[in-house]
Amino acid sequence: MSALFARLGYRPVGEPWAEGALVVAKWHAFKVIAIQSADPRGAARALAHRLSASGLRGLAVALGPGELAIAAPRLGTPGSSKVLGVSLHQPSRVALAQMRELRPRNDSTALAHALRVADTLSSEAVGEYFFREFSSLLDGMAATIDDHHREEDRRLAVLLTLTRILFLYFIQAKGWLDGKHDYLRQRLDESLSRGIAFHERVLDPLFFGTLNRPLPERMTNRACGTIPYLNGGLFERHAIERKLGQPRFSNELWAHAFDRLFDRYRFCVREAEEVDAVAPDTLGRVFERLMDSRERLRSGTFYTPESVVHQIVRAALGTTLPRLGGMSADAARRLLAGDPLLGIERVQARRALRILRILDPAAGSGAFLLGALEILTDLTLRLEDNDCLDPWTVRRRVLRENLFGVDINPMAVRLAELRLWLAVVADDPTTDISQIVPLPNLDGVVRQGDSLLDPIAAARLALGRGPGANRDIVKEVAAIRRKVFDARGRSTRRIMTALARAEHRLAQSMVERSIGAAQAQLQDLEHVTRGRDLFGHPASLNAGQRRHLLQTRQNLEALRRAKSALEDGALPFFAFEVHIPDVMTDGGFHLVIGNPPWVRAERLAPAMRVNLSQRFRLWRSRNNAGFAHLPDLSIAFLERFLELAAPGGAVALIVPSKVASAGYGEAMRRHMVRETTVTYLHRLPDRQAARFGATTYPLAIIAHKSAPPDDHRIQLGFDASASVCQTALQDPGPWILVPNHGREALERLRASGVPLQDVVTPQLGVKTGADDVFVGRLVTARGPLAVVRFGSEEAPIEISVLRPVVRGRDVKPFRTGATRVILWACDHRGRPSTSLPPRAAAYLERHRARLERRSDYRGGPLWTVFRTGSALGAHRIVWPDIARRPCAVMLDATDQHDALPLNSCYIASVRTRMTALAITAILNSCWFAALAAVVASEARGGYRRINASVVAQLPVPRTERGLSDLAAVTERAQRNDDVSLDQVDAAVAETLDLSPTVQHELRKLGSPHRR
Known part of the structure; x- marks a missing residue:
C-alpha cells in the first residue's frame, strides 16, 4: 500500500494509527490510513467517518479480497465521501482516472489537498462516461426509427425503452429478476443463440405482460421466470410509442447496447454512495445533459447537485417546522441537528412531520423530492418509538402524505418517478420475490403540467378572492387521489378514470364560477367608463384600473376557452386548485x-x-x-x-x-x-x-x-x-x-466622494453586429494598403479606413494591449461615410448578406456600425464589461489614443483630463474592487459584470487637490513608471480619507475568494 501511494507522489511510512489501521503514506499533514477488511467498501466508509469525527485531514483505504476501497472524510460536515472501489485484477478506466486525481500538487497545502480529494471522490466521473455512451446509443437507436416521424418523438420513444432497461438494471442488482444478477444479459444471450427477436419476444412480454400485472392477471409465460409485480406506470405503453407504431430494435442493436453500456457499469440502488457505480442520481444528470444546448437555453433546466439539495432542504425545514404542530424553533433546530428532544417536543415533532405538505413546482428529475424524502424518512425514524419500523415503509408513507411535484416536461416526470421508486426499494431486504410489495402508483404524487400559468390561478388572483371550490368535489378528488397511491392491477384503471372524472367536474365548477366573477368585475369597470365625474366630464379609468380591465378581459377569454375544452370532455390545463384541491x-x-x-x-x-x-x-x-x-x-x-x-x-x-x-x-x-x-x-x-x-x-x-x-x-x-x-x-x-462591519465600510467608501453617476454616464463601446467581418489582425502594411486577417480570410484594405480597436480582454490596469484593427468608415461624429475606397468596398460587398442580417441594421451603407458616439468622446476611460477584478485605462493618455473601444468595454468620456485620470486610479484600486465584489452581478469562472450601474457608485474626489493627486499617480502608472498597485491603493485611500479600519474591512470583501 505504501508503494502504491509513493507512486502517486506521497511519502511512504508505516506508523500504527488505531485498531489495526496504519498510516501508510503522508503528504505534509495529510495522512493515508489503511486497514484490511473482508468488506473493504464498508470499512473504508466507516474509517472515513472516524477521520471526519476526529478532524484529521486524510484518506481512508481498505484492502479486501480482490478490491481496494478508498473514501475521504467530508470537511465541514460529518460523514464520508462516496467510496471508490478499485479492482486489483482488472481496474476500470474510471477507477484509474480517479486514482490519478488523488496525486498531490506541489503548490498546494494539506487543507487544499484534503478539499480536492474530497471533491474528487464526490465527482460525477462515472456519470460523464456513462452519459457519453448513453447519448451515443440513444442517437443510434433513434436513427433506426422511420424518419418521417419528428426527431423529438423518435428520441423520446427510445428514451422510454432505455429508462425501463435502466430501472431493471437497478432492480436486477437486488436479485429481484428471477433471483439472478445478470438476468437481462442471460435473456439476451439466449435470444442471440436461438435467433429470436429479443425486443419482441423478451422485452415486450416482460414490460407489458409481466412486470405491470399481478400474478393472477398474468398470462402464462414461464420463460420470464420468477418476476415480481412492480405495478404499472413505467411498464405501460406511452402515447408516443403508440403513435410511432410501437418501435422495436434489432438484436444487433441490443447486443451493442449491453456490450457498450449496461454491462460495462456497476449499478447501485443507493443514491450517491459509490463513486465508481451508476446510482439513481445519474439519471438526473443524464436527462439534463441529453437536452441539446438550444433546449437547455430555452427551458433553463440545470442539474442540482445532491450536496446542494440536502443543504437547502435542511435549511428550509428549519424555517418551515417551527410553529407547525406546535414545534418551537429551538426544537426544530435540535431535531435537524440530530440532538435529542424532550417528550412533548417529540410529540409535536411527530405531528409536524405528519401534517407537513411539500411541493416542488418545477421538479425536473426529482432532486428536491428525493432530498426531502430521504431527510423526512430519517427524521421520522428517529422520532418513532417503534423499533420495528423500517425505512422502506416510512418512505412510502412520506411519499403518500408529504410530497408533491409538478413539471411541464413528461420525461422529467418519468425520471422523477423512477428515482422515487428506486428510493422506495433501495433498503427493502426482501429476497422472496413473491413477497415483494408492489411499487406505489405515483400519478397523484408527481404530475405533468404547467405550474406557472393556468387560467384558474390567474383568475383567482385577479379577482382578489377564490372562485369558490365545491367542497364535496374537493373531498372526492382528495379521497380518490389517496386511493391511486395503493391501486393495484385492473383496479388501477378504474380508480384513475374516477379521479379524472372528479377532477373534470371540479374544473368545470371552478371555471364557471370564475367566469361569473370575472364578468361581474368587468361590468363594474365598464360601468365606470360610462359614467361622469363630479364636473360632468366623461369618467375615465386610472392606469391601475386600465391594467386590471385588460387583465380581466384576457382572463375571461382564457376561461371561456377552458370551458369550451371542458365541455368537449378534455381537461386542457393543470391547476393546483383542481389536481391538489384539498391542500x-x-x-x-x-x-x-x-x-x-x-x-x-x-x-x-x-x-x-x-x-x-x-x-x-x-x-x-x-x-x-x-x-x-x-x-x-x-x-x-x-x-x-x-x-x-x-x-x-x-x-x-x-x-x-x-x-x-x-x-x-x-x-x-x-x-x-x-x-x-x-x-x-x-x-x-x-x-x-x-x-x-x-x-x-x-x-x-x-x-x-x-x-x-x-x-x-x-x-x-x-x-x-x-x-x-x-x-x-x-x-x-x-x-x-455582507455583515454590518463590511456594510459600514462600503457606505464610508461611497460617501467619500461624489458618485460617478453625477459626473458622467458610462456607455458601451462600438457595436459592429459582425465582429468577424469588421475586426481583424493586421498582417502587413505597406504604403496605402494593409493586409488584414478577418477570421480565416485575408483581405487587402486601405489603411485610411483602419483604426486600432480595444476589446475588453485587452484592458489591463493603466494600459491596453490592443492587437486588432477595425474597418472604420465614419466621420468625426461617428456617422457612416458616403463612400468607401475600392478594396474595402469590395471586401464588404462579399459579406453583404451577412451585414444586412444584423439585428441593428436598418438600411444605409453596409459599413454602418452602431453606438459610435461614446467611442469618439474626449478623455475616455475604458474598462472591460466582464472581469475577475476591475481594471481601467485612460485611453487618451496612451500611445493608442486613436483606438476605438468595442462593446466588450465600457467608456466614460469625462469633461477634464484631470478628472478622467483620477477616476482611472480609483477604478484600478482594491477599494473599488471591494465594492464591485459585493454589488456586481456574478458570471461563471469568478468573473463579474462591471457595468454602468456598478461604476456609477464609484466615489470621485470632491476637491481639486484630491483629483490632482490621483491624476499624477495615473500619469506615472500609464508612463510605465515604477508604480505598484499597492501604491495606487495607498494614494486612493489617502485621497478618500479611508481609515485603517475601513481599509481592513474592504480588503476582506475584495479578497480573491470573493471574486
Missing part, C-alpha cells in the same frame, strides 16, 4: 421548494413575455427599454412559489445570483424584504457552483411567508457565520450581502 383549500403548501428554470427574457417567446408581465407583478419591466429591463423567468417562479405557500409557510429556491443586484430584480427584492421573513441568502461557493452548468452563480433564497420582525437577521450562508439585519436591505438598489 389549496387549506391555504396552500407548508413548504414550496425547488430549482426553477432560469431563462433570460430574450430567450422567451414574445407571447410568453406578455403573459408573464400581465400575470406576475414582480416580473414587470420598470420601463419598455428592452430585454435588459425584463426579469429572468426565475423571478416569475419565485412569485408563484409565494402564491402556492400557505400563510406562515415557507419557500426555498435557487435563483441566479444576479437577481440580488440587477435592476430587473428591484421589485422582487423590495417585496421579499418588506413582505416576507428571509431566513437565508446563501451564495453557493465556487466548488458547488461549478457543477451547475449555468453561466451565472446560484443563490439560494429561503423565506417565511410572514411579515418580518423589526430585529430579524438574515443568515448569509448555511453555516450561520455571518448575518445581516433584514431592514438593512430595504433601500433601493442591489442587496449588499
Whole structure:
C-alpha cells in the first residue's frame, strides 16, 4: 500500500494509527490510513467517518479480497465521501482516472489537498462516461426509427425503452429478476443463440405482460421466470410509442447496447454512495445533459447537485417546522441537528412531520423530492418509538402524505418517478420475490403540467378572492387521489378514470364560477367608463384600473376557452386548485421548494413575455427599454412559489445570483424584504457552483411567508457565520450581502466622494453586429494598403479606413494591449461615410448578406456600425464589461489614443483630463474592487459584470487637490513608471480619507475568494 501511494507522489511510512489501521503514506499533514477488511467498501466508509469525527485531514483505504476501497472524510460536515472501489485484477478506466486525481500538487497545502480529494471522490466521473455512451446509443437507436416521424418523438420513444432497461438494471442488482444478477444479459444471450427477436419476444412480454400485472392477471409465460409485480406506470405503453407504431430494435442493436453500456457499469440502488457505480442520481444528470444546448437555453433546466439539495432542504425545514404542530424553533433546530428532544417536543415533532405538505413546482428529475424524502424518512425514524419500523415503509408513507411535484416536461416526470421508486426499494431486504410489495402508483404524487400559468390561478388572483371550490368535489378528488397511491392491477384503471372524472367536474365548477366573477368585475369597470365625474366630464379609468380591465378581459377569454375544452370532455390545463384541491383549500403548501428554470427574457417567446408581465407583478419591466429591463423567468417562479405557500409557510429556491443586484430584480427584492421573513441568502461557493452548468452563480433564497420582525437577521450562508439585519436591505438598489462591519465600510467608501453617476454616464463601446467581418489582425502594411486577417480570410484594405480597436480582454490596469484593427468608415461624429475606397468596398460587398442580417441594421451603407458616439468622446476611460477584478485605462493618455473601444468595454468620456485620470486610479484600486465584489452581478469562472450601474457608485474626489493627486499617480502608472498597485491603493485611500479600519474591512470583501 505504501508503494502504491509513493507512486502517486506521497511519502511512504508505516506508523500504527488505531485498531489495526496504519498510516501508510503522508503528504505534509495529510495522512493515508489503511486497514484490511473482508468488506473493504464498508470499512473504508466507516474509517472515513472516524477521520471526519476526529478532524484529521486524510484518506481512508481498505484492502479486501480482490478490491481496494478508498473514501475521504467530508470537511465541514460529518460523514464520508462516496467510496471508490478499485479492482486489483482488472481496474476500470474510471477507477484509474480517479486514482490519478488523488496525486498531490506541489503548490498546494494539506487543507487544499484534503478539499480536492474530497471533491474528487464526490465527482460525477462515472456519470460523464456513462452519459457519453448513453447519448451515443440513444442517437443510434433513434436513427433506426422511420424518419418521417419528428426527431423529438423518435428520441423520446427510445428514451422510454432505455429508462425501463435502466430501472431493471437497478432492480436486477437486488436479485429481484428471477433471483439472478445478470438476468437481462442471460435473456439476451439466449435470444442471440436461438435467433429470436429479443425486443419482441423478451422485452415486450416482460414490460407489458409481466412486470405491470399481478400474478393472477398474468398470462402464462414461464420463460420470464420468477418476476415480481412492480405495478404499472413505467411498464405501460406511452402515447408516443403508440403513435410511432410501437418501435422495436434489432438484436444487433441490443447486443451493442449491453456490450457498450449496461454491462460495462456497476449499478447501485443507493443514491450517491459509490463513486465508481451508476446510482439513481445519474439519471438526473443524464436527462439534463441529453437536452441539446438550444433546449437547455430555452427551458433553463440545470442539474442540482445532491450536496446542494440536502443543504437547502435542511435549511428550509428549519424555517418551515417551527410553529407547525406546535414545534418551537429551538426544537426544530435540535431535531435537524440530530440532538435529542424532550417528550412533548417529540410529540409535536411527530405531528409536524405528519401534517407537513411539500411541493416542488418545477421538479425536473426529482432532486428536491428525493432530498426531502430521504431527510423526512430519517427524521421520522428517529422520532418513532417503534423499533420495528423500517425505512422502506416510512418512505412510502412520506411519499403518500408529504410530497408533491409538478413539471411541464413528461420525461422529467418519468425520471422523477423512477428515482422515487428506486428510493422506495433501495433498503427493502426482501429476497422472496413473491413477497415483494408492489411499487406505489405515483400519478397523484408527481404530475405533468404547467405550474406557472393556468387560467384558474390567474383568475383567482385577479379577482382578489377564490372562485369558490365545491367542497364535496374537493373531498372526492382528495379521497380518490389517496386511493391511486395503493391501486393495484385492473383496479388501477378504474380508480384513475374516477379521479379524472372528479377532477373534470371540479374544473368545470371552478371555471364557471370564475367566469361569473370575472364578468361581474368587468361590468363594474365598464360601468365606470360610462359614467361622469363630479364636473360632468366623461369618467375615465386610472392606469391601475386600465391594467386590471385588460387583465380581466384576457382572463375571461382564457376561461371561456377552458370551458369550451371542458365541455368537449378534455381537461386542457393543470391547476393546483383542481389536481391538489384539498391542500389549496387549506391555504396552500407548508413548504414550496425547488430549482426553477432560469431563462433570460430574450430567450422567451414574445407571447410568453406578455403573459408573464400581465400575470406576475414582480416580473414587470420598470420601463419598455428592452430585454435588459425584463426579469429572468426565475423571478416569475419565485412569485408563484409565494402564491402556492400557505400563510406562515415557507419557500426555498435557487435563483441566479444576479437577481440580488440587477435592476430587473428591484421589485422582487423590495417585496421579499418588506413582505416576507428571509431566513437565508446563501451564495453557493465556487466548488458547488461549478457543477451547475449555468453561466451565472446560484443563490439560494429561503423565506417565511410572514411579515418580518423589526430585529430579524438574515443568515448569509448555511453555516450561520455571518448575518445581516433584514431592514438593512430595504433601500433601493442591489442587496449588499455582507455583515454590518463590511456594510459600514462600503457606505464610508461611497460617501467619500461624489458618485460617478453625477459626473458622467458610462456607455458601451462600438457595436459592429459582425465582429468577424469588421475586426481583424493586421498582417502587413505597406504604403496605402494593409493586409488584414478577418477570421480565416485575408483581405487587402486601405489603411485610411483602419483604426486600432480595444476589446475588453485587452484592458489591463493603466494600459491596453490592443492587437486588432477595425474597418472604420465614419466621420468625426461617428456617422457612416458616403463612400468607401475600392478594396474595402469590395471586401464588404462579399459579406453583404451577412451585414444586412444584423439585428441593428436598418438600411444605409453596409459599413454602418452602431453606438459610435461614446467611442469618439474626449478623455475616455475604458474598462472591460466582464472581469475577475476591475481594471481601467485612460485611453487618451496612451500611445493608442486613436483606438476605438468595442462593446466588450465600457467608456466614460469625462469633461477634464484631470478628472478622467483620477477616476482611472480609483477604478484600478482594491477599494473599488471591494465594492464591485459585493454589488456586481456574478458570471461563471469568478468573473463579474462591471457595468454602468456598478461604476456609477464609484466615489470621485470632491476637491481639486484630491483629483490632482490621483491624476499624477495615473500619469506615472500609464508612463510605465515604477508604480505598484499597492501604491495606487495607498494614494486612493489617502485621497478618500479611508481609515485603517475601513481599509481592513474592504480588503476582506475584495479578497480573491470573493471574486
